[in-house]
Amino acid sequence: MKISVIGTGYVGLVSGACFADVGNTVLCLDVDTRKITMLKDGIIPIHEPGLDNLVQRNAAAGRLLFSSNYDDAVSHADIIFLAVGTPPDEDGSADLTHILSAARSIGERLTKPAVIVDKSTVPVGTAEKVKRAIAGELEKRGVNVAFHVVSNPEFLKEGAAIDDFMKPDRIVVGADDADAAKQMRQLYAPFSRNHEKFVEMDIRSAELTKYAANAMLATRISFMNELANLSELLGADIEAVRLGIGMDPRIGPDFLYAGMGYGGSCFPKDVKALIKTASDHKQQLHLLTATETVNDAQKNVLFTKLVRFFGGDAGLKGKTIALWGLSFKPNTDDMREAPSRILIKALFDAGANVIAYDPVAREEAKRVLVAEHGEDLCNTRLRIVESARQAVEGADVLVLVTEWKEFRAPDLPFLAEKLKQKAVFDGRNIYDPEAFAAAGLVYEGIGRRSGK
């Protein structure tokens, strides 16, 4: 099949490369010409495990093309995916500027029948807006071209995106036209034996399904975080509780980890957007509002522990805090809504210095933090270093922020020797408190016994 994908971010580039890998000819378009130039040169603008090989292999085979010219993208394809960003607007709603601008760009050029697919996460009713935007442009041109808009939300996880796309749990398609749905079924056949993962529904339900999934996952996280905070007060250990409830098949073991609160480009914005959609329809989503409130508070939990450890805000002044991990989760360089940003801001405000290390997000973190705090502050109070060991040299305490694999088995005698205050704050509960205590280190997790 001939496919174009509009937007070559985490979703668009992965989808495009995976569709190409099963034999389709895919043209990926982005208005960011820097990204397209890099991709044409075989350079992948984002970090996603396995993506470089996948892109290079398919580009070399002539199945994966890159362009920033809409004429190329629209004339190339029978199916056009919209995978542009839908960032939060000031009122929490999803900003549809990019989606509708892409739709108009398609309508300005469409000359043959096509299926337009909303892959971006968009509020219920957006497919109708996309349809109107395209139809409006066709009307201006005085041409009549048959096209259908379908909804096909994406469920991949950054850091495991290729695996998720190649072996999806489910493929949700919302369509109001049988032929368009059939084309989608054919396109996804290589990813789902006998179409068994293919879930077809009406467009509005498909649009809502994506928000429902993210809202449920975010709520699980906030639930566990709230219980973790209670565990601490009660002298219980949330890790034991997690195991004890996760073995119940009605609950399941995944996504039950207490930590520093959810971040990333999806959960925060999608929770906000769903709350806004409901309030536009005069419904208050009490549970989701609480999910968000709990999450906002949770992002400060580690800082509060640090303040307590140093005997108050003033105690942090002039101290040096080592951070392991900056990206919002492991295996990605994505810094959008990363909990590390909130922690770093609080540390700066309290007058502390930060030495940070992340396996892949160093450049992106630097860019984001300089934009947030200015060059001067970052030059004087922040050092982003090249190894986990380097980050600990000269630091008072260590904070584990992102649970990258390389942080999982730390050299405890080294930490005990280097950390001036011999204390580790584990924001992801990946360490064994007893082992840290045995090495002479103070250990503080989230919702756990301290191991002292």
Ligand code: NAD
């Ligand atoms: P991203 O910011 O990484 O990429 C979006 C790309 O779209 C950018 O490269 C941007 O330059 C491009 N773009 C913007 N306007 C354009 C236009 N008019 N024409 C062409 N290109 C344009 O975003 P992402 O993380 O890939 O997310 C895309 C969508 O997918 C969002 O709606 C997001 O909520 C959803 N989603 C994301 C994930 C994820 O894990 N990142 C998972 C599932 C769904």
